[in-house]
Amino acid sequence: MNNQQNYTGASLTLSILEQQGVTDIFGYPGGAIMPVYDAIYDSPVKHYLCRHEQGAAFAAVGYARASGKVGVCMATSGPGATNLLTGLADAMADSIPIIAITGQVGTKAMGSDGFQEVDIIGLSLACTKHCFQVKNIDQLAEFLTQAFQIAQSGRPGPVLIDIPKDIQMTQVENLSESALQIAAENKLANQQTNQSSDEFQQAAKLISTSQKPILYVGGGVGIANAVNDLEQLIKSTEIPSVVTLKALGGVKPERSNYLGMLGMHGTKAANIAVQECDLLIVVGARFDDRVTGKLDEFAPHAKVIHMDIDPAEIGKRRQADVALIDNLKNSLPNLIKAIASHKLNINTWQERCLELVEKNPLDLSNESINIFAPALLRELSDTVSESAIVTTDVGQHQMWAAQTMHFNHPNQFITSSGLGTMGFGIPAAIGAQISAPKTQVITVSGDGSFMMNVQELATIKRYQLPVKIVLIDNSRLGMVRQWQELFFKRRYSETDLSDNPDFVTLATAFDIKAKTITKKKEISDAFDEMLNHNGAYLLHVKIDAMDNVWPLVPPETSNSKMIEKTA
Amino acid sequence: MKQRHDHTLQIKAENQPTVLERLLQVTRYRGFSITAFRVLPTMTGNMLDITLTVHEAGEFSDNPENNMTKLCHQLNKLFDIKHVNLKSMKVGNMECKSSKFSHSPSNCSKYVSQEMNNLISNVN
Numbered sequence: 001m002n003n004q005q006n007y008t009g010a011s012l013t014l015s016i017l018e019q020q021g022v023t024d025i026f027g028y029p030g031g032a033i034m035p036v037y038d039a040i041y042d043s044p045v046k047h048y049l050c051r052h053e054q055g056a057a058f059a060a061v062g063y064a065r066a067s068g069k070v071g072v073c074m075a076t077s078g079p080g081a082t083n084l085l086t087g088l089a090d091a092m093a094d095s096i097p098i099i100a101i102t103g104q105v106g107t108k109a110m111g112s113d114g115f116q117e118v119d120i121i122g123l124s125l126a127c128t129k130h131c132f133q134v135k136n137i138d139q140l141a142e143f144l145t146q147a148f149q150i151a152q153s154g155r156p157g158p159v160l161i162d163i164p165k166d167i168q169m170t171q172v173e174n175l176s177e178s179a180l181q182i183a184a185e186n187k188l189a190n191q192q193t194n195q196s197s198d199e200f201q202q203a204a205k206l207i208s209t210s211q212k213p214i215l216y217v218g219g220g221v222g223i224a225n226a227v228n229d230l231e232q233l234i235k236s237t238e239i240p241s242v243v244t245l246k247a248l249g250g251v252k253p254e255r256s257n258y259l260g261m262l263g264m265h266g267t268k269a270a271n272i273a274v275q276e277c278d279l280l281i282v283v284g285a286r287f288d289d290r291v292t293g294k295l296d297e298f299a300p301h302a303k304v305i306h307m308d309i310d311p312a313e314i315g316k317r318r319q320a321d322v323a324l325i326d327n328l329k330n331s332l333p334n335l336i337k338a339i340a341s342h343k344l345n346i347n348t349w350q351e352r353c354l355e356l357v358e359k360n361p362l363d364l365s366n367e368s369i370n371i372f373a374p375a376l377l378r379e380l381s382d383t384v385s386e387s388a389i390v391t392t393d394v395g396q397h398q399m400w401a402a403q404t405m406h407f408n409h410p411n412q413f414i415t416s417s418g419l420g421t422m423g424f425g426i427p428a429a430i431g432a433q434i435s436a437p438k439t440q441v442i443t444v445s446g447d448g449s450f451m452m453n454v455q456e457l458a459t460i461k462r463y464q465l466p467v468k469i470v471l472i473d474n475s476r477l478g479m480v481r482q483w484q485e486l487f488f489k490r491r492y493s494e495t496d497l498s499d500n501p502d503f504v505t506l507a508t509a510f511d512i513k514a515k516t517i518t519k520k521k522e523i524s525d526a527f528d529e530m531l532n533h534n535g536a537y538l539l540h541v542k543i544d545a546m547d548n549v550w551p552l553v554p555p556e557t558s559n560s561k562m563i564e565k566t567a
Numbered sequence: 568m569k570q571r572h573d574h575t576l577q578i579k580a581e582n583q584p585t586v587l588e589r590l591l592q593v594t595r596y597r598g599f600s601i602t603a604f605r606v607l608p609t610m611t612g613n614m615l616d617i618t619l620t621v622h623e624a625g626e627f628s629d630n631p632e633n634n635m636t637k638l639c640h641q642l643n644k645l646f647d648i649k650h651v652n653l654k655s656m657k658v659g660n661m662e663c664k665s666s667k668f669s670h671s672p673s674n675c676s677k678y679v680s681q682e683m684n685n686l687i688s689n690v691n
Contacts, residue, residue: 121584125585125588126592133584133585310644311643312637312643312644315633315636
């Protein structure tokens, strides 16, 4: 570290980031954050310039999801800061640890409606786990260090730190080493639990007396880095499992007794099995409405063992019979131990689950010579590398990717789940690619979502990132159009995008090689060309406007009433 | 006939600039209206003693105490809130009930339903 006398608020900020292990940050400069950008000029921490602050926030989310580290994004005051908010809300909904650093007008101007002043603390309250405004230079080190602790502790989430410009420029005096090594607040230390073995015994008894248990696996498994522990539980018990959108890859797709994703666009097998089960073992999941369908009719015969680190999730949407409130990294091994002495008798149930899987395959058949996106995405999944990271945007293409693509780990499928944020896919892929430069990173996007953060193609160009973009184009806002067809009497209000730009020309303008395909017979060669291309590539895939995502649980309907493809 | 249930929360919080806004925001977002709100700084330490009386906004639910417990868990997650005590009060007959929430999740982990207890005793 520099001689402490040379620190300003700005250079101290960079030093603390460095000390926290941050190597990459995403952002966009502006007036009130200029001193920090001046410090970036000398810092080993690498800054990636995105072309919109929202892109920077999503890049931080993609980076955090792919690497397991904290993602960091940065913006100036006012509009720069407000542009980060959607990314923060996204990270809040999906429990992603990111830090947002915002510039603020000088302390003397604060509260006077100054140029580019906005009350970002007030605005961020509802979409951050915590936020800090630095009021004097002595708070800076403590707040930044605490921000990293809060973002990662317990159930992770986004933390914002607002730093007025004059504090960024203030010389730091009396900086003790201890100021850089702030001990965890008691509150954080307290989050270690010493759960008694009673609850585990009760859970084990419930499991051993159950005839039809099922594991309902959520995003918590990936966040807790407990995929192997879950694998052990499944191996030792052979209990059938279903996963949420965020947990795809949490159970190996080839594992026996795996029924796939549940919920609105889940597999029929998963949904029927959950409706029939007598015990739900909930592993890091939260009974989201897209999972449960009509809540009162979800898994109506099931007792519930709820495993989660967040006490507020227990009983929030569904009462639990036993709650195991802890990091899954602790509670899963404890549960395995507790079950070890019990014998499970679930052969009939396993056979029933297998029958459900065999009787309800995903229908990838399509007679047309035109491209059928689910079949294309299955082929893509079979073609890409085993370690490939796939990001998506939000809509039909996202559900098709979730239904057809296979992942070996939740970190390999990065999608906006809870918030469902269009425009997420490309910046998230940028973050993922920067965290894992040698890994194949693919974005599956749609023509609606793609245009929402299209400016990030310039970021791909700037850093020569070899991201491959598969753009599924039905010239519609497909998911909304599908709902208009099914639930709004085919009144297609504002969902026709047939005047889209020429996507190949657009990509070419950013130096990204691109190609359009329209027929099934072109797919294989196009994949070869894309995956062998040494750089970014956009594969523009034209599909029929009227293709729908099947099967489907209509909103506020029981999951036992899935609608199948109509003629 | 359903009665309006007022519930009083006694909250200890760090006296930080955003703590009251966060408290009010979570209370509103989780579906409660505030009927009384008192904040006093503690004599020692940089803390606040907060007394918050709320009732469920909108239609009265069948299980207000359960919803209050959910609110307490959500408030308890806020970084600057140290603990939350819940006192439920049925307007009319003054029936009181008190529950404590604090930051150690282990305090919340003794969570076994009555039905589950029955089942376990049957198994035993």
